[in-house]
Amino acid sequence: MAFIKAALKKRVPDLYASAPLRVETLPPAPGFPNGAAMVFPVGIRDVEALVRWANEKDVALYPVSSSTPISCPPPTADPRPLVIVNMARNNRLIHADEENRIAVIEAGVTFGEIDGLLRPYGLRAFKPLLPQAQKSVLASYLDREPITSPYNQWDSSDPLAALEVVFGCGERFRTGGGAAPGELEDNLKSGLRQMISSGPQVTDFTRVLQGSQGSLGIVSWGSAYCEPIPAMERMVLVGSDRLAPLVELAYRTTWRRTSCQILIVNARQLDLMGSVIAKGGASTGDRASNWLLLCNITSSPYFPEESQSVAIADFTSDAEAQGLTVSESVNGLSGAELQSLLHSTSRQDYKAARGAYENLFCLSQLDKVDALLGGADDRNRPAIYIQPMIHGVCCHVEAIFTDAQFGDRRREKRDEVAEGWAQRGAFFSRPYDSWGKLAFKADPGALKSIGEIKSVLDPRDIMTPGRFS
Secondary structure (H helix, E strand, C coil): CCECCCCCCCCCHHHHHCCCECEEEECCECCECCCEEEECCCCHHHHHHHHHHHHHHCCEEEEECCCCCCCCCCCCCCCCCEEEEECCCCCCEEEEECCCCEEEEECCCEHHHHHHHHHHHCEEECCCCCCECCCEHHHHHHCCCCCCCHHHCCCCCCCEEEEEEEECCCCEEECHHHCCCCCHHHHHHCCCCCCCCCECCCCEHHHHHCCCCCCCEEEEEEEEEEEECCCEEEEEEEEECCCHHHHHHHHHHHHCCCCEEEEEEEHHHHHHHHCCCCCCCCCCCCCCCCEEEEEEEEECCCCHHHHHHHHHHHHHHHHHHCCCCEECEECCEEHHHHHHHHCCCECCCHHHHHCCEEEEEEEECHHHHHHHCCCCCHHHCCEEEEEEEHHHCEEEEEEEEEHHHHHHHHHHHHHHHHHHHHHCCCECCCCCCHHHHHHHHCCCHHHHHHHHHHHHHCCCCCECCCCCC
16 A cells, blocks of 8 residues: 655644545635545555544545535534545446346446446446436435436335445445455355345345435445346427326326336426537527426337337327327427437536526425425426436425526525425435435434434544534
């Protein structure tokens, strides 16, 4: 292990000089006004050494896996020296196979890389909507970002399965199907596959780690379910002035177990998405359809033409039953363009296409989204993205408050809407920013439980301290 001396600040030169691995200096920035150090571990042994050192020296660690700018800086209240642990150089595809439709990847593998790595195996990754190319795949799955394929999601933890992690206490641990004795490579050679998230025995530390926002440990690798590259796929589109008929159509499609990617957006959200294709294009907010359903129907190699024909006929019939018409384009974007979008990554955050923005998201049920949104005039709503999850059992609801629409009031408007959502039953399963406190307002005991878990797995509170305090 290389020890490269670097002095970050005059008051702690010896501390950072003793840090394992390469150390880079970071200037003051939001979240760490006194500056910080960034280290680049390679492999699990580097991570173990770094966590042990941080415990010994009482240094706060903040893990990141993406090459994108740090979007959720650590709290500023902790007075200890801060080290950002950047896992971007751990970017190997360790294993993939088409038979089990699974891949084992390191934390630094990004959405821009993953499909190219999986293509020789006839697979592609499940993606959230338009992820940034430099975003870590595992970071997204650990944060439970919704994927666009509810047909392939059977549990809220999917598509993530087993993990290897170094907890804040310094202990190396493997979850689920990765917990078998021996090293990972040896287990793979012997035929073992890391396909189960729960375990060892009755524990489910994968679920504990998901949503912890880096406050419990540092993940080195994880296994994830993948999608076989379909033999055929076709995007079908439906527009409507009202949300209700599109919700019923989404229910019918997921009830039929149609193999597809499906989502509902309003015109402003489609405008933001379309900015990836037509840069600087005019806003679609005033065009014909207020709400739009996008459904990309896929077919396996077994009788692909026949299965595609049946699925589209069923979808068309269900749409007509709701008084809706299936079309080849909506609001100026073609089905082919939107299909490409669902398989694309974005160089920059597509949500920033209309300037600075504020985000708000929660879990709900499809039939409750209309009431959740409060029945406001569509022209006054922010960009809205509705993602059915787990075969339509629940859904992700996201609002984007752009500078172009709300100006300097965007944060104030977001917090106002968040309060309304909370009163109407929103479940904030991924709490961030100021509105994250709403997640614990109705159940203060949840914070106590989180604290007890952290006291076991990170007793010195070195991992992203203060995240849930």
